[in-house]
Amino acid sequence: MKLLYPFAKRFIAGPDLKTALPAIRGIEESGYFSSIDILGESVSTRQQVEATKSEYLKLFESLSSINQSFDFSIKLSQLGLDIDKEFCTENLKQLARALGNHTIRLDMEDSTRTQNTLIICEEAHKTYPHLGQAIQAYLFRSANDVSHCIDNSISIRICKGAYKEPPDVALQSMDKIRTNFFKLACQLLKEGYQPAIATHDEKLLVELLKFIQQEEIKPESFYFEMLYGIRRDLQKILKNKGYRVRIYIPYGKAWLPYTLRRLAEKKENLCFVITHLFRETFGLRKLH
Numbered sequence: 027m028k029l030l031y032p033f034a035k036r037f038i039a040g041p042d043l044k045t046a047l048p049a050i051r052g053i054e055e056s057g058y059f060s061s062i063d064i065l066g067e068s069v070s071t072r073q074q075v076e077a078t079k080s081e082y083l084k085l086f087e088s089l090s091s092i093n094q095s096f097d098f099s100i101k102l103s104q105l106g107l108d109i110d111k112e113f114c115t116e117n118l119k120q121l122a123r124a125l126g127n128h129t130i131r132l133d134m135e136d137s138t139r140t141q142n143t144l145i146i147c148e149e150a151h152k153t154y155p156h157l158g159q160a161i162q163a164y165l166f167r168s169a170n171d172v173s174h175c176i177d178n179s180i181s182i183r184i185c186k187g188a189y190k191e192p193p194d195v196a197l198q199s200m201d202k203i204r205t206n207f208f209k210l211a212c213q214l215l216k217e218g219y220q221p222a223i224a225t226h227d228e229k230l231l232v233e234l235l236k237f238i239q240q241e242e243i244k245p246e247s248f249y250f251e252m253l254y255g256i257r258r259d260l261q262k263i264l265k266n267k268g269y270r271v272r273i274y275i276p277y278g279k280a281w282l283p284y285t286l287r288r289l290a291e292k293k294e295n296l297c298f299v300i301t302h303l304f305r306e307t308f309g310l311r312k313l314h
């Protein structure tokens with residue numbers, strides 16, 4: 027899988043903290059906000075969970091010398107969700123305590139983990155109100171989850187959803203997912219607490235900008251959020267219009283599942299990978 031690393035580099039800030047720090051600093055210095063994710067998921071031993079927590083603490087220490095706008099993203103399966111729910115909740119609370127006032131945003135994983143993720147988030151949020159939660163517009167249940175989080179003042183990141191889900195659980199057509207995203211995003215912009223609108227979909231963004239202007243939603247009441255390395259043009263346009271743009275910056279050794287999800291999101295990505303691997307394997311480079 028080392029062959030895929032050149033493609034991963036487009037989507038991740040580096041394989042370790044040392045290589046990722048200049049990218050994180052660069053983004054902060056360019057006037058963006060950042061949410062930093064140490065890659066990893068489906069952790070199956072308590073030892074790995076401890077290692078994840080130490081990595082986040084190390085990251086936190088390294089960032090304390092730069093300005094204060096960064097926050098953290100994490101998957102609960104990195105904190106032991108698949109091992110034991112109580113253990114995972116305790117780990118999240120420990121991390122929230124240690125990271126001070128910096129927000130921790132819980133990524134949403136596949137639908138087998140949705141319910142437990144939301145339960146743990148709600149429980150920990152009672153003591154640590156700076157915890158936020160990602161919600162996926164493709165899930166049928168998300169309208170209820172969004173309303174429930176709004177009622178509990180939990181900050182939400184709304185995204186389309188990146189996992190392959192069955193038709194009894196999630197919308198399957200892009201048009202329907204987009205429509206649901208728009209509906210939930212509008213609700214969050216009007217009623218949510220510091221929501222993040224996480225998409226690179228230009229059509230959606232145009233519609234949302236119209237809504238934001240019509241409803242006179244204040245730029246300081248929400249964020250746009252985009253992934254590191256994707257649609258930097260849109261990131262800049264939104265920032266120049268005066269909106270707050272947060273960049274989700276992943277780094278770390280466990281880059282493969284994240285990279286595969288990004289590659290799968292766009293047909294052109296896969297064609298690009300296949301063509302390059304083919305050229306490399308059979309020595310069909312144009313430049314010699």
Ligand SMILES: Cc1cc2nc3c(=O)[nH]c(=O)nc-3n(C[C@H](O)[C@H](O)[C@H](O)COP(=O)(O)OP(=O)(O)OC[C@H]3O[C@@H](n4cnc5c(N)ncnc54)[C@H](O)[C@@H]3O)c2cc1C
Pocket residue numbers: 132133134135160162183185186187188189224225226227228251252253256257273274287288289290291292295
């Ligand atoms: C900040 C952030 C956090 C996220 N957190 C989660 C999460 O917790 N759980 C979860 O399931 N999903 C998460 N996602 C992923 C999300 O669910 C989608 O899978 C992803 O954002 C692609 O959908 P899109 O709305 O950007 O629109 P799309 O319609 O997929 O893309 C719109 C345009 O963006 C560009 N683009 C999008 N993706 C790529 C790519 N991979 N490579 C190259 N160009 C691309 C292309 O120009 C494309 O035409 C997150 C996304 C963002 C932006």
